[in-house]
Amino acid sequence: MARRKIFAGNWKMYKKRQEALDLVKGLLAGIADIGEREVVVFPPSPWAKDVADLCRGSQMAVGMQNMHFEQEGAFTGEVSPLMVKDAGCRYILIGHSERRHVFGETDDDVNKKVMTALKNDIEPVICVGELLKEREKGLTEEVLKRQVVKGLAGVSAEQMKNIVIAYEPVWAIGTGKVATPDIADEAHRFIRKVVEGLYDAKTADLVPVLYGGSVKPDNIAGLFAKEHIDGVLVGGASLKVDSFLDIVRVK
Numbered sequence: 001m002a003r004r005k006i007f008a009g010n011w012k013m014y015k016k017r018q019e020a021l022d023l024v025k026g027l028l029a030g031i032a033d034i035g036e037r038e039v040v041v042f043p044p045s046p047w048a049k050d051v052a053d054l055c056r057g058s059q060m061a062v063g064m065q066n067m068h069f070e071q072e073g074a075f076t077g078e079v080s081p082l083m084v085k086d087a088g089c090r091y092i093l094i095g096h097s098e099r100r101h102v103f104g105e106t107d108d109d110v111n112k113k114v115m116t117a118l119k120n121d122i123e124p125v126i127c128v129g130e131l132l133k134e135r136e137k138g139l140t141e142e143v144l145k146r147q148v149v150k151g152l153a154g155v156s157a158e159q160m161k162n163i164v165i166a167y168e169p170v171w172a173i174g175t176g177k178v179a180t181p182d183i184a185d186e187a188h189r190f191i192r193k194v195v196e197g198l199y200d201a202k203t204a205d206l207v208p209v210l211y212g213g214s215v216k217p218d219n220i221a222g223l224f225a226k227e228h229i230d231g232v233l234v235g236g237a238s239l240k241v242d243s244f245l246d247i248v249r250v251k
């Protein structure tokens, strides 16, 4: 079985409601003939349901950018997995570097969110990636291994069919400094090896590993050509119809 190819756009805290709807409509018009590729958008939570309603029956799925790990409760300002599901979302971003490094999310939080998502039939896109200082100290593999192992603690081989991993080196996110295709592919290969160690070769072979970090129309081809890069998670370049479509439609 071939690995799924996924092109995801993380809109972060951008786009008012009408802008979000216009962006989705533009994308839907441009992806009718992309074959097996999956497209996913992560709009701001208040618009997730509106975006999901527009995407119903199309090749574009919707996710939220964050949620709490409890089903419900006195957690002011948080979104519960029940609400993510109710809004029509298929995916949830978990452990994005901005959640880890700006909001202090730990590997333990990431793991709790992964388990809650699976319990609620929501597919986690688990983000992992090293800081620049960790790469410079030669700690990249150690950091990736820790984040993958802790993030997946308690996930069964069967549940791995619903997991996507995104390698997003923190030094490449929003900086314009994209990882070279070789650097990214090596990290993806390593992540797959870690998954194989936890499960088996078949599970590792099937898990989609996306690259994220300053992906643009002019660098997507080199990245997507690599054996272990199964798609991308795009921030800035996913905010405009043309640039995201150029990425999604890469040859």
Ligand code: PEP
Binding pocket: 010, 012, 168, 172, 173, 174, 175, 176, 212, 213, 214, 215, 233, 234, 235, 236, 237
């Ligand atoms: C991201 O937010 O996940 C991301 C990769 O951002 P950018 O593409 O802007 O670097």
